[in-house]
Each structure stands twice: as structure tokens, then as C-alpha cells.
Amino acid sequence: MSEAEPGLTGAMWAGLVRRPDYDEYSVKYRDFFAMRRKDGIIELRMHRDGSPYYQTPASHNAWGQAWQEIGNDPLNQVLILTGTGEKWFDGQRGAEGHFERTTADIAKVYEDAARLLENFVFGVGIPTIAAVNGPGLHTEIALACDITICTEDASFFDPHFLLSTAPGDGQGLAFQELMGTKRAAYHMYTSSPVDARRALEYGLVNEVLPRDRLLGRAWELAEMIMRRPPGARRVTHAIASRPWKLRVASDFSSQLYGQGFALLTDAGQAGRLPAGEDLSQYPF
Amino acid sequence: MSEAEPGLTGAMWAGLVRRPDYDEYSVKYRDFFAMRRKDGIIELRMHRDGSPYYQTPASHNAWGQAWQEIGNDPLNQVLILTGTGEKWFDGQRGAEGHFERTTADIAKVYEDAARLLENFVFGVGIPTIAAVNGPGLHTEIALACDITICTEDASFFDPHFLLSTAPGDGQGLAFQELMGTKRAAYHMYTSSPVDARRALEYGLVNEVLPRDRLLGRAWELAEMIMRRPPGARRVTHAIASRPWKLRVASDFSSQLYGQGFALLTDAGQAGRLPAGEDLSQYPF
Amino acid sequence: MSEAEPGLTGAMWAGLVRRPDYDEYSVKYRDFFAMRRKDGIIELRMHRDGSPYYQTPASHNAWGQAWQEIGNDPLNQVLILTGTGEKWFDGQRGAEGHFERTTADIAKVYEDAARLLENFVFGVGIPTIAAVNGPGLHTEIALACDITICTEDASFFDPHFLLSTAPGDGQGLAFQELMGTKRAAYHMYTSSPVDARRALEYGLVNEVLPRDRLLGRAWELAEMIMRRPPGARRVTHAIASRPWKLRVASDFSSQLYGQGFALLTDAGQAGRLPAGEDLSQYPF
Amino acid sequence: MSEAEPGLTGAMWAGLVRRPDYDEYSVKYRDFFAMRRKDGIIELRMHRDGSPYYQTPASHNAWGQAWQEIGNDPLNQVLILTGTGEKWFDGQRGAEGHFERTTADIAKVYEDAARLLENFVFGVGIPTIAAVNGPGLHTEIALACDITICTEDASFFDPHFLLSTAPGDGQGLAFQELMGTKRAAYHMYTSSPVDARRALEYGLVNEVLPRDRLLGRAWELAEMIMRRPPGARRVTHAIASRPWKLRVASDFSSQLYGQGFALLTDAGQAGRLPAGEDLSQYPF
Amino acid sequence: MSEAEPGLTGAMWAGLVRRPDYDEYSVKYRDFFAMRRKDGIIELRMHRDGSPYYQTPASHNAWGQAWQEIGNDPLNQVLILTGTGEKWFDGQRGAEGHFERTTADIAKVYEDAARLLENFVFGVGIPTIAAVNGPGLHTEIALACDITICTEDASFFDPHFLLSTAPGDGQGLAFQELMGTKRAAYHMYTSSPVDARRALEYGLVNEVLPRDRLLGRAWELAEMIMRRPPGARRVTHAIASRPWKLRVASDFSSQLYGQGFALLTDAGQAGRLPAGEDLSQYPF
């Protein structure tokens, strides 16, 4: 039993194993997430050396593990997820080495991809708020949060098909859950970005704010939530996230294995922009 | 066999038990619903002594029973549900006694809550039209009608989390069905009202009208429906309501038991506004 | 609030509408069900003039209504359903008038058929026990009870396809839920009966007993259940019946409308045994 | 193995049966579809003698077969579906003989109706684009395409209930999938058309274009898709169409049999406009 | 309209495209299926030069196409599927060339694998009977038939995991549908065969018969079915096969893509027996 868990009967809980410790895991993941915690609210700010985050196999692997440790620490009661600077992800970086991979590398990346989304949806049982601080790739976790707010220049897009692969790693699934079947199909095929105004209209985000007010608003929401009792918080999260659990359980493996299968059978073409096209219009 | 059921072969139906009788049930429920019926269209107007309706345990219990009797009377062929005056529910009243309840009282209220929504969705097999006559709590049955129209000042909101409980008794479920996962999560956590214009944009309602034209329009729709043959009416309702049946069967017990569990484990806090907050901005 | 509902706070429940009254509904349905009730256990014994039950349009209609009244009376806390004499249904009787029906008659019969199964599954929220007292048609409600026990000579079969129609009114659905897809298909196509021993092996029934011990055992189970507190009883029923709710919501309308559609397009052939076949081997 | 399938190991595929041949099936269906094919993109233009398409039992039957042959020809890699002239369907024509039908005729029409939508959703495994060239009935296949674009004067509506039947043959299902439960119910009951602007807002279509740019844009999208490798194309289609597969498998038979059942039990009324109403406002 | 379709109104059906022609498709597929047809019953006997069937890429491709042509010929009203001689499949043959495949070959084989099962479940709308004439691989289509009967020496097994791949191409799915989650897992991991007696006990088959009576019994069942009217036949099949449609729509792509992904990432190991094991106990 944690000191910080009020109302528990100490004797009854004798022998509890140690829960994940903020002081340890905030260090363990510090290359990818800058963490701070106050009164039950834990903020994860993605970053790379204090600059906008970009994905590498190592960071991609870290996400799934981080969700579980954070979800298992009873002192975390509301989660805020945000990025650094003016981009959610920096799509210009992180792709190096994409093409000299063994099949073992690919298998491992897909295993991590599964954990990344599944562990968030099934492993974090507290209210979640994403503050999307700018444009960028891989907004699926931001969209799978209970509440999502973003800056005026944020945009949401899935570049897999643009880059000759299938949109199976969760971004497309999040689009299907939130913007509907037809719009999601269009944005998967065309990779065209959904800007902040449109994202609000489509129900991808809940509020659009100037960048300097974004994180403050996320904390305001988190504090409002923290004023409610713990049962109400956990059950409201359970109700709000039930559609995600059902959809991930039903659809995700089909989409993710499909992407992997296409990647491997399309061999030399997958992951590359077709000749004669350019990426300049995309908010990488 | 009812006199009013055309085309039936009398001899074949010998021995039918008496169906619920409008003259009886319209009296039985008269403290909560003012009923009128004309040419197969039954109008239920919620009220309290001719003023806007408010909920008490007794009225809450009555709903589930009323749906079954109304659904079982073959003379009812289209249902219109509306309120009285300028409010759908009067949220200022009806909450007394909320805090001196035994666990038996709570168990019974939750049993009634289950019947309220389930009996509507599974027990009323005819086209349903809600005419939401103003702002107010508990619009879930209005939203679960096939067609929903409302006044320009109507608003839709779920105050459970605001009042320190979880939104599990159907309002949140209706939001999830109609406005999508992300918006529903936001409106469950923030309890912020969805006004009529937004409700139309979100697909919560089908038409927004001045109050003095609301009920007339509901009857106009009902009469249009009544001009179609009975099979078309019943099957169209079956098609229109199938998503509600699937969602209620899949999700409702999880949400409702979750709310009850939170209410009981949050004990002293549940149902109360946190200190330092006020309700003045909410359309109770 | 009923006198018999212990633990409720009287003042809180002021104004409750009258619940269905055993003294009334036991008379209303007496031509089809002999009822008795003791200490919260209500027994429904199907009969016709004290002999084995058979179905007519009037009785078929009564079932759906009876489930709702019984389900709405808080004094009913466990339900036992059984038949009279040595047959569950007497299949030799009740079919008269099957062929001179108007389309209005047919529409009404199908409406009643929907209510018969749906109202049982969604309208009866208490533990249910069927004591199948012998062979007979239409065991779907018996199978949809939580617990099913039967005599050694009981048998379960679906004669629709034998009689040139489709098995869409619930018997086939119950077979699919309990005996699996392949066995159910076989028994739907061949109409071959499942005897008591096989029914036990297939998971259609829980116990097989001599006829003179059948009803006693049902009461023994009911009394065991009644010794548990009301929340445990209702929630255990909710857990046990959840698969039925999901299956009925998902599949039943497809099967029932399909049967009706086949009946009407097969016109002159439906409902009749093909020339050259005989029924002598079937336990009508 | 087709000559045109690159990368296959010839010896391994010895003995392949002949695949459907464009030269044959483009002739076979030429009364209903004008086909052209270029670089893997097959365009189907519905027509009747070069004028706007209208439905007859023969054409209605042809659709389900055409989907299978087209879906089985490996040289088809992206499908464009469009109409002729200024109408998607010409609703003024094609209804003759609607009322002198035998039950065998009706049974066959419903069998064809099932194949029409099911064969499209389950039999065409390549990216699909609909270019809706104007107003008209039966846009369900257009809506079930991955991407849907339309002219500024296109409109989408379901006239079944208007004409006294139930909206069970797929148009209503497509509305439920794309515009949500509440809006779909309204448009099923009222048959009110959804114009192009609203269709875009509701997520029924992805782009609205002047008629003279419509087909060009469809080809532009198809060519963009064709620049991606085959695995990415097929898996992206699989992801985009998974919601349709799940919905059709879950809901369609219930809706279609329901419509057929209503049609037959409503007998003389079904398919006719009620007295005193007129069709002039509908975009037939 | 076919000559053989009774009751249709000729004029109404003017312009029907030609349906698949038995005389053509029975020749087209004759290297893999010997067909005969009598009074609406079509028998497909798998074979290779009159000996037991074995699978090659060409035959594997043919199945999906054959289902569609057979399903589209209205003169086929009941389907019997059986094999030749004493084996259902001859697992000793047909695997040559399994290891020198390009990724294009693999992609095509998986596309065909998807069509093989999906086209059967969604493309054949008539009652289906499998007569499993002996042991052998790939019994999933036999199991997906409505009724399955087998010889005393038949056995059912899935050798994928034995041979270092995942059981994703339908055999495992059929096991899950029919024998339950736990047994299916065991038989997928161990590849241990389920013999005829056990198959009957597990609900994989409906009857076990001496080889010389097998096909006669299949025809007897088919003739019994043919004595029922067409609507009853089609709707009974729809009811019986609904669980297969739901399961294939929900699960198959996940399993099949998963198998393909494992095959490609396990590269050199997949498809081979691990060193030190032998196959002698398996009924190939």
C-alpha cells in the first residue's frame, strides 16, 4: 500500500510488492519523455534533447513499457500527454536505417507497435488528456486519449499509403473510430492532413487553442477531474474508453498484421515515395 | 384481438388476453405523463402538476413500466414524447432525499434505471419521436427515439461527473452513439451542455424549431408516418433502432454497474459538487 | 414501494405507481399458465384445461405480455417454468387455422413471436429455472432460462424445416447458442430430436431426472437461490443471461424476418409436410 | 497466371484456370455498364443506351454477378464506378411491372438484392472510387466504395418509406454507417434528400466537384493509388472496408428480410405513394 | 431468367445476363473437381486424375472462383462436397515448390487463400453438405458446410504449427467455431488429429459412416432438403451459416495476415519440420 493511497486499511494490505516508482521510471524514460507530477497529475512531454520528439526503434519500444509502469503506479491519477516546441513529432528525423532491416528487426518493430497502442488502451486506467502542441506524425495515442486538445497549427495525418505502405499501425484505426468510415478511408488513401479546425469539426479534438494556452488548459481540465472522487474518475475513464477497447480488440491485429504483410510482400517499394511525387505539402 | 386491428381473422384469435388499456394506464401514470391519443398516435407529455417535469424515485420507476404498457397496446402505432413548459426536466427539483438512502434504496433505483432505458429500446416496437421542449437533464430517452426535434433553447448535458459520479445511466451512452467517442468523452468529463445548434451539427437532433412550432411538427411527422402501412412502420423502426439495441445490449450494464460501484465506493463524495465550484452555468 | 420490499426508505418512494399484481395477472393468464408463488419463487405451469399445453395465436400472444408483468412485480424473485402432465407442448393440437390466414394475421403472429423471446430475455431480470416435463415443441424459452432440468423422456427439436419453413423463431437460435453451430445446423435441417441424455451431453440441460422428482428439484434450486441476497441474485442472472442478450440483439430479427419472408414467398408449400414423408417418428 | 501479373514464378502456377476475361465480361454487361480499362484501372459507367441508368430486374441481377467477375480478374487493380449524363440513376424509369409480381419474382429480386451489396463488399478486394455524377436512387454501392466524390447537384436519398415500404435494401444501412444513427433514422423516415454540401458535412462523400471535373478527379485518385505497390493497395482497401464487412455481416440480412416481410404483409399498400402526397420535391 | 426457375414472370425479367453455365464451369474446373448435378443437387468431388485430391497453387486458386460460379447458377440448389478414394486431401503431394517462391508468389497465394474461405461463406447461398471421405489436410471448407458427415477413418488436423508456421488460413478458425477455444488452441499448437469419433463428440461432424454409405447418405440428406420449398432452403442456410459469416468477417483477416507475417519474418524456418521431429504419426 502506498502512503499516498488514502483510506486503505494497512494491515489488510501487508506484503504488497513495490509499485513502479516515479523516481525510477521518470529517469528510465527521460530520453523520450520529460515527466512531471503534481497532486496526482502526471505530465509526459515527449522530447529529444529538449527539441521536438522523433521516433526511433528504441523510443518506439519505450512507449509500450512506459504505459504499463505509469498505469501501475497508483500515485498517477490523471495523465497529460504533450510534445515539445512546435511539433508533436518531428517527421524529418528518425527514419534513418528504415531500409537495412533484417526480418528479425521488422518482427520486433511490429511487436512493439502492437504494445504501443494496446498497452495504452488496456494498461492505463485513469483519465487521459492529450495536448497536441503542433503538427506531426503518429497522433494515434493523442487521439486515443479521453480528451484531446490541440494548437491552431496542429494537423493529423497518416503518411503510410503516401509512402507505399498500408495504414495499419493505429493512426488509421483512430481515424475510423473518430471521423467515420468514409472520411477515414479518404485520409488513409490520400494522406491529406486534417488541420485543427477540421479536426474539431470531425470530432478528432475537443478544443483548439493558441499554443501558449494549450498546456495550461490541459492542467485546468486535469485539476477539475482531480476534484472528483477516485471511483468517479476511474469509471468515467472506463466508460469513455470502452469504444477504444472494443475497437482495438476487434480490429487492430488485422490492420497491423496486414500492414506488416504488405510491407514484406511489397519488399523494395514499401516505405518509399513513388517517383515523381514530392512531400513538400505534408506537415512532416 | 382489438376491434381496432384491421384485417385480422377473428376466429383465429379467440381467447386473447386483454391488452393494456389506454383508459387505465393513462390514469395510472397521470402524475408523470399527460397522455393523449389520436388515430394511432400517442403523445406522452411529461409533467408535474402541469409544470415542468422533475424526477423522483417514483417517477423514475414509472418510466420502465410505462414503456411496456404503451409498447403492448396495439392501438399505439407512433409515439411522441415531449415535456411541459419551457424545460424538458426541471433539474432544480427532485433531488431531495438523495443522500439518506439505504443500500436497498440504491439497489432499487439502479434496477429501475436499467429498466428505464432497456424497456424503451426493447419494449417499444413502433416509430418514436421526441420533441424536446427546452433544456434539461436526462435526455437519453429523447435521444434514443428514432427522430428527435428540439427547441432553439434546448440543451443536452450529463451532470454526473460534475456532481462527482460517473455518467453510466444512459446519457453518456446516448452521447457515444450519436456524437462519437471523442466528443462524448469530453461532454461526460466536462458536463458542458450541447446547445441546439451544436446538437444539430453533432447529429443529436434532426430539426431545431421555435417552441410554438415544435409539437405541431412532431405531429406532422407522426401523421406522415401513419399514412404508411403497418409493416413498413414497424420494420423501419426495427432498422432505425437496431444500433440502439446492439449498443444497449453490449455496453449498458457495464456503464450502469460501473456508476453504481463508483457511487458506493466514493461514498461521502458522490453526488456532491466539489467545494469551490458552482453550478450557475449549467442549464438545470 | 411494496410492503414486501425490505429495507426501502418509505418517504423516498412516495408516489410509486402500482406494480403488476399477482392476484390479477395470475387470473388474466390462467387459461395458459397456472401460477403459484411462495417466498419470492413464482412457478408458471403451462397448461390447457389442466392438460398439456398447446399453442394457439392467443396463447402465443400471451407469453410476451406475461413476461413483462411477471418481470415487473418486485415480489417475484425467482421464476420456475414448467408444463403439465407428460408433455411440454402438445404438438398434436393448436395448429388449426394455420392455413387460412390473412397477411395481417401473419404480421401479428410474427410481432408476437418477437415479443415472446425478446421480452423474456430483456424483461425478466431474476434467476430463471425451466423444468421440462416431457417432450414437445417450442423449448426455446426453456433453453433460455438460466438453469434447465428435464425428465428422462424429454426431447428437444425444431420441426420448422420438416414442415417446409425456416427455423427462425428462436428454437434454432437457442440450439446455436447451446449446442454449437454444426450440431444446430444439423438439427435445424433434419428436425431430428435431441433426447434427454444427448441434451445433457450437448449442454442444453443441466440435470435429467425422473418425472416425479423434476419439480421438487426445481424448487430446491430456487430455494437455494433465494437464500442468497437480492443483489447477488440479480447480478448472477445478469451475468448468466448476457450471452442470450447479445445473441438475441444480434441475430434474432434476421432469423425471424427470414422465416416470415420464406413463409410468404413459399406460399402454398410452407407449413406442410412434403408428400411421401410422415411425422410418426417425431415427438409432437 | 496472367501475363500481366509481374513477379510470379511461372512453373509454380501451372494449371491455373482461366480468370474472367475483360473482353468477355465487358460485353456481357454492356447493356448496363460501359467499361474501359487502362493500366489496372477499370471504370464502370452505368448507362442505358447511353442515357442515365435505370434499374430493372435484369440489371439489378447483373450487379452482383459483375462484382464477382471484376473482383476475380487480377488485371483489375482499382475500380471507378460512375453514371451517365446528369443522373446517377433515373428514378423516373424502371419501375414498370412493380406490382404484377409473383412471390417467386419477389423472392428472386430479394436474392439478387442480397448479392448486389454483399458481393460488392466481400467480392471486390481492390480500392474502389465512386464518382456520383448527379442525383438519383440507390447510391448505396457508391457510398460503400472506399472513396466517394460527387457533383454539386448530387443528392442522396432513400424513398422506400415514402413509397410505403421499409428501407432495408442497403441505402439505409449505408446511411447508418456514414451519417450516424439519428440522421440515418430521419432520412429513412422522411426520405428527404441529402444534397452534396450536406453529404460532405455528414461524411457521405469526400469531395464535391463541378460535373466536368468529376471523372478526371476520380482517375487522378486512381492513378495516385496505382503508383503504390500491390500489397499496400490491397491491405489499405482491406482496412478501409473492414467496417463495411462487419456491418453487412451483422445487419444486412435483418434489414433486407425485414423489408421483404413488410412488403409482403403490407400487400396492396407497399410500393405506392399514400393518397394526397406528391413526389415532386424528390430528385427521382 | 432460367428455364428451370419456376414461377417467374418472364416479361419482368427481360434482359437478364447469362448466368454461369454448368456445361462450361464443370469443364473449366474439371482437373480439380468432378461435378455432377441432378434435380438441383450439385456434387463436387475433388480429385486429381481420378485419385485423391492434392493442393497446388493452381487448384488453390480455383476454389474461390468455383464457389462464385456455383453460387451464381440458380440451377444449383443444394451443394455436396466430397473427395476421391480414401483421402480427403493427399498431403504427401502438392507441396513441391513451396520454398522457391517470390514475395509476389506469396502475396498471390494469400490473396487466393482469402477468397477460398470468404467466397464459400459469402458466395454460396444454398444448403451445403460435406461428405469427408477420409483423412486429410484442409478440412476447413468441409467444416464450414452446413452439414458435415465423414467416414470412420476421417481425421481433422491443422499441421501449420507442426511445420513451423501459424494456423491462420481457416482450419484453426473452423476449429475455434466448432470445438471451442481451449480445444482449438490445443489442436493448433499440437497439430494432433481429431479422429472421427472425437469429431462427432466435439461437434465437428454430424454423422460418422462406413465409406460405402457416405455419399449415399449425403444425397439422401440433399434430397430431403430439396423436397422443401426454395425460401425455406435459402433462409435455413442463412440461419445456419450466420455464425460463420460473423466469425469470418470478424476474425479471418487477422489470422490470415498474421500467418503471412509470421511466414515472412520467420523466413528460413517457416514451413519446415524442426530437426529431430518426424511426421510419421500424422495422417497426411
Add this chain to the structure above:
Amino acid sequence: MSEAEPGLTGAMWAGLVRRPDYDEYSVKYRDFFAMRRKDGIIELRMHRDGSPYYQTPASHNAWGQAWQEIGNDPLNQVLILTGTGEKWFDGQRGAEGHFERTTADIAKVYEDAARLLENFVFGVGIPTIAAVNGPGLHTEIALACDITICTEDASFFDPHFLLSTAPGDGQGLAFQELMGTKRAAYHMYTSSPVDARRALEYGLVNEVLPRDRLLGRAWELAEMIMRRPPGARRVTHAIASRPWKLRVASDFSSQLYGQGFALLTDAGQAGRLPAGEDLSQYPF
């Protein structure tokens, strides 16, 4: 990247966070699980001071955490779960303090109960084998393993209803998944144990063995699995466990919250044996 993960490209994986370390977590959980690991196979033996395991709040909490750490260590490739001595759980011990609990204690126990089953099903992505070494409570995790083997004296039962609560914490869910709706209902209401022979017949277990051969057989199966390549192992587990993921996502929260709600509303009665009954016949 772990040293032990063959085939990975080192440079690509630079910066990986440390994975859970067997040397640490095997100590962390040692009061509840004795672990050993060999060649990728990790065995968890539940125990208490080397005697049969019993549950306390601390151990109940540990399970959910242990699944995640074990599931996250890439050196674990097959999991064996077993118990100590002659009992799976010792039901005679561990219940102390069950009745002096605060609502905070209860809330925490239910939170842990949710993680216990959900983290196993969603957090362990490798083949799982349970070796049930004798009778005992809480076999749900054993049943949720891919393969389950047991001793001849093992038995499976759910005592919740016996002890006046609802069977919502997973044991009943596992019964529903494996033994079917009707049998599960019976065993939930009666708490009657399913012995090893019956468990085999019902598909709860795959093999029944003498105690001294049990663990050896589990290792034999695990070693057979380990001889297959990693992709085949992970995907076969994904296929085998998909039904559990779908069922847990769909049903578990409803059942668990329902149990909690019943426990709290039944207050003084829940958790106690009714007067006049005795437990001597149950294999605690």
C-alpha cells in the same frame, strides 16, 4: 536490444530502455511465485512459503503487475503456470480480513481484480500453458492460458454465489467461454465443482495426468513450442487468444462492476454462507 535476441541489427536499436530483468522480478514476486527459466521457457509456480498458494490482497495485487513484467521481458518466450503441492489454491486460507474493509479497500481490490485478468490476456503475448496441480479456487487464469492440463484430482468451481456474491471476477467468464452458456450458468448458481474428467469432456482442459507427470508434460509441450520459430509462436498465440481478448473486452467490466455493486448493496450478507448450509462438499 537484448543480447539474447538473435538477428537484430544492433545499431538500429541504439538507446533501448532496459527491459524487465528476470533477476529482479523473480525476487520481487518470490513470496507468491517461485520462478525458473530455461531456454526461453519461464515457469511460474504459485506458492506460499513453499506450501500451496492462497490469496491475500497483496498477492492479488501482484498478479497483474507480474503479467506485465513477464510479458515485457523478451527472454520469456513460453510461459508455464502451475501451483505447489496438491492444491492449486488453498481456499482454507487467505480470507481473513474479508469483512472489515473500507470502501477504499474494496475499490482497490476491484481495481486489482480487473488488472489480474486483463493484464494476462492483453499483456502476455507468448504461448501460455497452465498445469493445474490440484483442486482450488480461482482457476480463471489457468483456463485463460492457451493450453491447460491438470491432475486427476483437479477441480474447477466458482464459490461466489455459494458465498452470497455474484460470480463476476473472471471465473464465470472463463466458464462461459469454455463450457458454454447453459453449463456455466449452472456452475455459477450451484458452485458445484467440475472434476477433471468432466473438465476434459467440457473442453476446460486438454489433458488429465497423474500428478507426477503433470509438470513434465507441461515442459514437453513448451519445448515442442520452442522448437518453432518466433513469428509462428507469437501469431499462434494471437490466434488462440483472440476469443479471450474479444470476450474480456466485451463482457468483463460488466461482470466485475456488477459483482462489486452487488457486494456493496448486499452489504451484511455478501461473502457469507447462508445459515444452515455447509461447505464440506466443496474442494476449498
